[in-house]
Amino acid sequence: MNLKTIGLIFTKSRSFAQLSKTFQRPYGRVQIKENKASFVRPLSSNADNATLKKGWLEWKVIMTKFVPVGLCLIAVMQWRFYRKQISDRTASHWEVKFYCALPLRAVSRWWGWLADKHIPESLRPLVYNLYIKTFGVDLSEAANQDLGSYRSLADFFSRPLKEGVREINQECPLVSPCDGTVLHFGPIETGHVEQVKGVTYSLENFLGENTWNNNRNHNEDCDYRKSLFHKPHLPNNLYHCVIYLAPGDYHRFHSPVDWQPNHRRHFCGQLLSVNPSIARWLPGLFCINERAVYLGHWEHGFFSMAAVGATNVGSVRVYFDKTLQTNRPKYRQPFINKDDKCLGTSINLNKGDLVGEFRMGSTIVLVFEAPDSFEFKLTPFQRVRVGEGIGCINKTKYVDRLSKTHTNTITIAT
Incomplete structure (x- = not known):
């Protein structure tokens, strides 16, 4: 609805008619002399004063009601126009700085x-x-x-849910770790990952230097990607999934697979909004924001789960990591922008186990290794809940690929 349409609707309304009468009553008729308009006020009398006062009161009520509404409508339309503009492009360097x-x-x-x-x-x-x-x-x-x-x-x-409200899918190897909206998912073919369609961030900047693998020669992005594989001899690939938790969602997050986290890396970054509209506008958002990344392995190789902070997230709590402190003031942050901690081999998480909580909405990012027959059971911007199956392995393709790999290995050895 544009301003012209709003004006036509207003002029046909009863309130506009009242407003017109109000302007006519206190000032009498208009005389035209020498192409100049001059208002001829009627002679003063008690009746005229009463009419003037009544007209002013009616005008005041009408203006009080409709002027704020009109200003709000103009502001809303201007904001929608601006958001449409920024949704069609990504932020410039100076916009990111600001x-x-x-x-x-x-x-x-x-x-x-x-x-x-x-x-x-x-x-x-x-x-x-x-x-x-x-x-x-x-x-x-x-x-x-x-x-x-x-x-x-x-x-x-951080309220808990009733027992049995979220059933854990035991058939799918990967389930949703939280309630939320899926922003993006799919295989990782290069050293850059899409946070939403068409807007990327660096995998190495997000996870940090690979200090948990001997293969650390990554002069190019794709080499860093390859260095993450725990089982490079198998026909595996890297995958990712980004899930946004809105303020009204259940704020706790759970383990999406059976896995063992061995390492925690805390990046003391910014606390920018992770709303989908901002994610479409700001490249590298997840690398800029504060985040706690847990790295380890599951049955198919490398697995990581990151809790990304955001504006108005009071804190991120992880129940098995009591030393994690997020949303600290600048003077209490470490000199380097990350804090590493070795978790050892004593922590084993089962699918659906409670991991932690956000003190407001935020984002969970999964990056993991899986067979190349792995398939997501998702659509973009789909709503998911804790325990829902979001990815499965095509067993027929998996067995065929394993048999071919085994045959090739025997041939090479021979």
Whole structure:
């Protein structure tokens, strides 16, 4: 709807007719003298004063009602026009610099402080119901539906679900680690990965230097990709999946496979928004933002799971990693932009195990090795829930590929 259409609708409305009469009553008729308009005011009288006062009051009410509405409509249309412009292109170098210069970390720390504050019990239903209606929260799935029992917003964000609400698919080797929207998925053919269609980030910048593998000669992007393989002798490939958690989603995340994390790498980056519209606009977003990357292996080779921070994410908690501290002020961050920790071999996660929580919506990124017969069971921007099967291995293709590889190995040896 453009401004011309809005103007036509307004001129035909009853309110416009009232507004026209209001302007006519207090000022009387208009006389034209020598091509100049001059208003001839009627003689003053109590009746005229009453009419003038009544007209002014009617005009004031009408202007009070419709001027703000009109300004809001203009602002909304301008914002939509601007968003359409930025959705058709990616951010320039200076736009990225300006966006990163905004005090979003301070805002996020303030939000984290506010989210941890206790809310008076009498106000809790009002505050939480407003949040539920704003973000479409399904409270019927919560283990505790008594809004008065959640002491703070942070407690409400990280609420547990009822037992059995999320069933874990045992047939698929890979299940969704969280509730959310799938931004992108697919094989990784080069050293760059798509965060959304057409917008990429560097795999090496995202995961960091490969210090867990002896094959560290990666002068080119594709060499770094190859260095991640734990089973290079098998017909395997690298895959990725990006899932965005909105503020109204269940905020805890679970293990998507049976695996063993051996290493944690914490990057103290920015806290930019990871909303899909920003992900389409800002290349390398996941490399810029703060993130905790857990690296290890599963039955098919390399596996990693990254929890990416975002604006207004109070903190990221991982239950088996008590030393992880996210959203720290600048002066408490390490001099280098990453913090490594060896987890050893004592942590074993089963599919569906609870891993951690966000204190607001954010993003989970999976990068893993799997047979080249692996197939995602997803569509772009599909809604997924914890435990849903999102990827399977075509067993027929897998067996055929293994047999061919085995035959080729025997031939070479002979």
